[in-house]
Amino acid sequence: GQQLNQSPQSMFIQEGEDVSMNCTSSSIFNTWLWYKQDPGEGPVLLIALYKAGELTSNGRLTAQFGITRKDSFLNISASIPSDVGIYFCALNSGGSNYKLTFGKGTLLTVNP
Amino acid sequence: DGGITQSPKYLFRKEGQNVTLSCEQNLNHDAMYWYRQDPGQGLRLIYYSQIVNDFQKGDIAEGYSVSREKKESFPLTVTSAQKNPTAFYLCASSIGLAVPPGNEQFFGPGTRLTVL
Secondary structure: OOOEEEEOOEEEEEOOOOEEEEEEEOOOOOEEEEEEEOOOOOOEEEEEEOOOOOEEEEOOEEEEEOOOOOEEEEEEOOOOHHHOEEEEEEEEOOOOOOOOEEOOOEEEEEEO | OOOEEEEOOEEEEOOOOOEEEEEEEOOOOOEEEEEEEOOOOOEEEEEEEEEOOEEEEOOOOOOEEEOOOEOOEOOEEEOOOOOOOOEEEEEEEEOOOOOOOOOOOEEOOOEEEEEO
8 A cells, every 4th residue: 555654753953943854655646735733733734735846835834746756845944932743744646536645743842 | 714613622421422523614615524643643534525415434434424414514423333432533624526736635623532
């Protein structure tokens, strides 16, 4: 079956530092989504990527869809305490396939 | 405000009891989903519905049941057949299936179910 690896599992950083996390898959996907989940809440969509090589920014967040369509990274610049949470990547193969496959998440802790 | 609501936020039940979790959306989305989240795990799909009066099993449907009588509502029943029901349950919706890029799913705030 499809395998989706998200790394790192957790990160502990100081406020102001930049952060990078990534996801790799064993199969080709047509859509990469990045979500953030605050403790005890539902995930919120941060960035959606639809084309290989696409680079998209949302404020301090930047994400890229890998050329091979098997990987993606999410960068957070100048981290702040409210960046704390779990970041998930999610994949969809497109077309009539409804399913999103989720990574296991990266837990980010920001020390003020 | 448009969005997805789930109630209650916290739910406690005794072992052997069925319990129903509510999910309502006013986004006019056709598709709705239920996920289960366990600590340190990604989200696992329980059931999904493309349209009213239709629903399909996801990856871990055993011990769960759903209905979709209205476009806005997609309740999930956790039955006594579910062996390990304690978890965080998330409902989501999307514009519709097979409508790229409309596959983005938007989530409710979740219900934490604890079975004693």
